[in-house]
Amino acid sequence: MSLIPKETVDQILAQADITEVVGDFVSLKKKGQNMWACCPFHHEKSPSFSVSPAKGIYKCFGCGKAGNSVQFIMDVEGTSFPEALKYLAKKYGIEVPEDNPTPEYAKEQSERDSLFIVSDFANKHFQERLHKHDHGSIGQSYLKQRGLSGNTIRKFELGYSLDEWTDLTDTALKAGYQQKYLEATGLTIVKEEGKKFDRFRGRVMFPIHNVSGRVIGFGARTLKSNDKKSPKYLNSPESDIYHKSNVLYGLYQAKQALRMQDMCYMVEGYLDVLSLHQGGIENVVASSGTSLTEGQIKLIARYTQNITVLYDGDAAGIKASLRGIDLILENGLNVDVVTFPEGEDPDSYIQKVGDTAFKTYLKEHAQDFISFKTSLYAAEAKGNPVRKAEAIREVVTSIAKIPDSIKRTVFFRSCSLIFDIDEQVLISEYNKMQLQERQQPKTGSPELDQMHFPEEVEPEKPASDTDVLVRYEREIVRMLLNYPDRMLEEGMTTCQYMLEQLEDVEFRTPLYSRFMELIKEKLCDSVVPTAEDFINYPDQEIRTEATNLLSDPHELSHNWETHSIFVPTELDLLPYGAERAVLRLKWRNVELLMKTEMEKLRLVTDPQEQDRQLNTILMLKTLHSQLGDMLGIVVNR
Incomplete structure (x- = not known):
């Protein structure tokens, strides 16, 4: 793993606002003290994904995903811990110096970064050719003919590839870029005999960005009307950074508008996106001519649950794409449909009627998909x-x-x-x-x-001794994380009380044993452990479980206070709750010790040793009974 200095990591964690980070990917709505949304990691109909600004964590009570800002980026972007830190550092303008990356990680990261770097170089090269090369006027003329303004061209970073065999390849190699990365991104094609040439020649270039804004591939339109051999549109091939089934053209530019408008307009082509965006409809994306995939639908669902599909007037094309809409329905999103007059597509129609009339047309002609399909x-x-x-x-x-x-x-x-x-x-x-x-x-x-056909439910099995013990140990750690410095009585915090009471109790669950060791280490350094210590801990298992323990799916409604009804919270009853948690764990540990000693007794043959063993069991039984009495548990004698 790459070693990012601890002070830099701490700075990133301090500045990364969980609401801002998650808000870049899903539409959050405030409810109580927390923010809620439909989970971006699994399909659901009602929001179970919670973000706690106060604690700096997220938690889905449906699929169980949980963590801090760094973990969210790791989950949503599929990146490593260092990559997630770099993402957040870039977002908040923090410089990341790196020390001593391992050879394996350095190689892997270098390969991936090289693909991004080459793609970025090509993007700038195509833009330079469009704006500064003599032949760039060919591309500019086409874009102006399609009604695109200079602002739109710059915002979407459109470019032009010269109608020459090796313009990009020669320029890149001369600048020091390696051929293997040009080939890996599909920018350069290499034949078996060693001959190499540019994939894109004589085309207007549409760079494709990922959600973070990095260029991962290109779409390209030929400007040769008489060339019947070449396809009108050509896309980059699949690569380690470009997977077309998980990409939507224009999403990077549209994501803020998708959240604000709570609606996504889905079109087919690049120019449809550009014309609508220029006309003030910025919440628009394109599937770029591919059949709609579940990965693309999940991308949209991060920002809104509402999709309006804008169809060309071609009836055959509409019938062919209906299966993709079924996939949207299956993922629980709401789907409307708008069709245009025969021979028109979104791009041509907005150019024809203007921005205002086009927006009015969308409102007046949108109908839900099922009604549309039925009719x-x-x-x-x-x-x-x-x-x-x-x-x-x-x-x-x-x-x-x-x-x-x-x-x-x-x-x-x-x-x-x-x-x-x-x-x-x-x-x-x-x-x-x-x-x-x-x-x-x-x-x-x-x-x-x-x-409609629920499965027959098997009878619930009684919890094993181990399950119960895990639950009791978990409760101790949960209270220590949530209320470490809360005073239970004068001069006694939750942390002090629990550790003092459980001084001789060994935690048997490895994960919770590690938590207790970390808490004790902190206290040995005269530092009270905080939730942040565990939410931001380097080990993912600790981070995830800490987030789970700090998350609560329920909040007390403020209406109780409005009606002057007092409902005690866990905090109000903390001294009682802490005492009960300690007693329950002790009671269960004594019970397990009794079972262990009874098993030993069966193997003992020496009479004196038997007496000693029986005395130990009787002593444990007495203690077990006393603890049971304190808890109000009826113990069979």
Whole structure:
């Protein structure tokens, strides 16, 4: 691992605001003291992802993901700990000096960074060719012809590749960039005989950015109208930094608007994004001609749960893309559809009618996807009973993708009216589909699998001795993390009380034993341990569990205070709670000791040793009974 100096790490952790960091990826809404959102790591219908500004942590009570700002970047971007620190350092303008990276990490990081660096070089090269080279006027003329302003061209960093075989390759090699990285990013193509040439030639260049704003690939449009051999659009191939199924064109420029507007407009092409963005509709992204993927849908879901798909007027194209919409429904997002007059696409139509009229058109013509699909198929099947039956099944298939049962019910009713068919028939067809799906290997949504046909629940097994002990040890550590310096009585903090009471108790769960050791180390240095010590601890297991222990899914409503109703909190009852937690752990440990000693007794044959063993067991039984009495536990004697 790369060694970033501790003082720099501390500076990053101090400045990284959890709300700002998470807010770059999901739309947070305040509820009580915390901020809430639908989790960016798994599909859910109602928010269970909590961010605590006061504690500097996030926690999903659905999938269990938890941590601080650094861990969030690691989870959401799939990066290492040092890479996440660098991301935050860049965000907050902190310089990161590095010391002694290991050879393995240095090599791996160098390879990946080299791909980003070469892509950035190519991006600047294409921009330079567009704005400063004599032949750049060819690209500029095309972009102006498409109605794009200088501001839009600069904001999206558009460029131009000269119509020459090796312009980029020669320039990059001369500047010291290695050929293997040019080849790895797909910028240079190398033939078996060693001949090399540029992938992009004579094209307007559209750089593709990741969510962080780094260039990871390119889309390119040819300007040769008479060239039938070359494709009109050409994209970078897949690489270690570019995976097209997890990328949306324009997302980097749109992410703030997606959160603010709580809506994502989905279009097909680069120019659709550019024209709409220029027209004031900045919450727009494109799938860049690829079929919509689950990875792309999850990207959108970080910022909003609402998608409006803008279709060209081509009916065949609409039918071909309907499957992608089913995937959006399956992920629980709300989908509207807008179609344009025949022969028009979003780019051409906004150029034709202007920004204001275009926005009005979107508002007036948006309809939910199920109603749109139902009307589309009903019109095609009119007068043909066989096609009508096929159309109904097609629509029911889409409705079945919706996880929300209330939404499904509403759409079944709407569909029954349009098709003029009994609603119960549609529901029966849906249940048949669900039954067939259950009889096959599960490939769909687990929520749908369980919705109408719940599995038989096995009787809950009683908790083992070990499970109970883990729970009691966990409770001790939880209280120490949440209330270490709280006074239980004059001159006695929670930390002092618990460690004094448990001085002779050995924690048996390795993770909680480590927590106790770390707490004791802090106190030996005359420092009271804080939550931040563990949230920001280098070991991920400690960080994750600390976040779990500091997270609470429930908050007391302020309405109780408004109505003058006093409800005691855990803090109000802390002396009682701390005492009970200590007694419970002691009681369980004594119980386990008794079982151990009884097992030993069975193996003892010497009468004197048997007497000693029996005395030990009787003493433990007495202690166990006393602790049980203090806890109000009835113990069989």
